[in-house]
Amino acid sequence: MIKPYYRTVLIYLIFASLWIYFSDALVAALFRSPEMITQVQSLKGFAFVGCTALLLLFLTRADVNRIELANLNLRKSYDQTLKGWVQVMDIRHKETGEHSLRVTRMTVKLAALLGIDGDELTCLARGALMHDAGKVGIPDTILIKPGPLDDKEWAIMTQHPVIARDMMKDIGFLQPSIDIPYSHHERWNGTGYPQGLAGEQIPLAARIFAIIDVWDALSEHRVYRQAWPEDEVLLYISEQAGIHFDPEIVEVFLEHYDEIKEAALHPSYF
Incomplete structure (x- = not known):
């Protein structure tokens, strides 16, 4: 099979050769005067440039579309691999296999309500999905x-946030997603870990995810305690505004709680 760039060159050579042969023959058959032939050849040259520009645009656009589709499929494969890996991690943690997907979906919804979109939202989703990646070393x-x-x-x-950072920092497509795995245990008042960041020193993605992570941790049964009633979980999150959590994000979370919770059931997290 001919590679795309060789095919583009071959099509161009065939088109150019046919154009030159038949257009020269047509000019010779229709015109006898040297002046007319010169003028027509000039017009023919301009037409050739225009037509070849359109041809090259079409061919290169087709190749670019193929490349973009291949990149999209590759990103989907990466994300499916991440999804499978974190589900295995959830099982190891004695969590439901949907834990990481659930908190990712809710985090994406809360982030979207805060105005985050595009590639930034995709990176945030991957970070949420990988939030406990460092626990593989515990x-x-x-x-x-x-x-x-x-x-x-x-x-x-x-140390699990540090382990996660070290795991992800040399993986190109995960580098923009490190903020959540590395910083989601930081606290608004500076008493968190691993760096003891405070306030807006904490990356926005980590501040968003921290609320969802605590909500999920308190709402689900764990090996070391029973789940809290929903009203107690929401009261705790409200009380922790300005202590554990960014108060402005808590306000948005509580205001849109029902739709954020509903997002946990969506089939996709992007």
């Missing part, structure tokens, strides 16, 4: 321990 004895962690265990657990 031993099961700590990760799924049924009781509270001691100081040494907690110190190990708090």
